[in-house]
Amino acid sequence: MSKPTENPPTSPTDINLDVLEDTLSFYIRTINLAVSRDLDARLDGLDVAKGTGKITTLLLVDDYPGIRPSVIAHLTMRDRSAMGRIIDQMVSHDLIRREVSPDDSRAQELYITEAGSALATKVREIVPQQSRDFFSFIPEDEQKQVIDILRRAYRHIVGLA
Amino acid sequence: MSKPTENPPTSPTDINLDVLEDTLSFYIRTINLAVSRDLDARLDGLDVAKGTGKITTLLLVDDYPGIRPSVIAHLTMRDRSAMGRIIDQMVSHDLIRREVSPDDSRAQELYITEAGSALATKVREIVPQQSRDFFSFIPEDEQKQVIDILRRAYRHIVGLA
DNA sequence: AAAACTAGTTGCGTTTGTCCACTAATTACT
C-alpha cells in the first residue's frame, strides 16, 4: 500500500516522502520554516522580528556587556558583514550601542541600552514560550531529548566546547 | 560561575546562551543555517541547489506522477506563487513537465522527465548521505530519536495523519 | 620596518519569500 509510483494523492494523508522520510536535514529545514514564521508573527512590531540574529545578539549583549561583534557573528553563524548590518539596525533602534574597544581600536564593544534591556526582558518571556507552544504537541520529555541532542550539535558546530 | 553579566568573552568557550539554551526553536533555526549551507555546497551545480523546495518536489513528482503543485506547496510549506516559481525553474531545466489535469482544467499534473528521474536518483544518494555526514558526530541512536520525534512534528505541522 | 593577520565596513549581486491582485474553472446555493 505504499509502493513507489502510486497515484497522484488527492488528500495528502498517505504520502511518503521517499528518502527524506529518514533524513534529519529535511526535518530541520522544513520545521525551521514553520517555527520561524510562527515566531516572526509573535514578535511582530517588536524591533527584533525576522531572523535568529537579532534575538541572540540582544541577549548576548545584555548578558555580556562589551561583547564584540565578531564573537556574536561566530555564535550566530553569520559573516561579519551580516553581523554589522544587524548591529546597525539595533543601534538605530536604540537597543544597543557601540564603543571602540580601549584594548584594540579596531574592535568594538557592544553595550545594551535601557530600551534594549527592556526588550531583552520581553524576549526572554516570549521566545521560549513560543517554542514551547509551537512544539506543545511533542511530549515534554521528548522535547527535552531533542533539545539535549541539538544543543550538543549546535555547540559542536560553532566549536563551543 | 555562570551568573548574568559576566565579562566580555574573549574565547567563546564559556558562553551561555541565556534562555535560548533551552529553546528548541533556537537550535532548529541555527542548525538549519549550517545544514542548509553544507547541503547547498554539496549540491553545487546540480540544478537543485538552494532550498528544500526543489529536492522535495523532484522526489515527489518522481514518486507520484501527476501530483499537483498545490499538494507539493502544502508539503513544503510554501504558498502557491512560490511553488509556481520553483516549478518554472524545474520545467525550464527540463526536470519535470506540466500538464493540465483532465479532471480539473484549473489544475496541473506534474510529471518527471528523464533528466529529472536521473537527477532524482543522484539526489536520493546525496541528500541522505549529506545529512548523515553532517550529523555524524551525533551517535546514530540519538539521530534516530531526533528523526522520529521531528518526523512526527513535521507530520503534525503539515497535517499529515 | 615590512609582512601577515584581524576587525569592521561597504557595495554588489543573488536568492528567497510574501503580499496582493487577477484569470479561469469548479462547486455550492437558491
Place this chain on the structure above:
DNA sequence: AGTAATTAGTGGACAAACGCAACTAGTTTT
C-alpha cells in the same frame, strides 16, 4: 439554471537577508 463562493495557478511589486569580495585601519609577528 444561474449566481455566488472557492479553488488552482500566475504575475508583479517589494522587502529582507546573506554571502562574497574588496577596502580601511589597526595590531601582531618576524
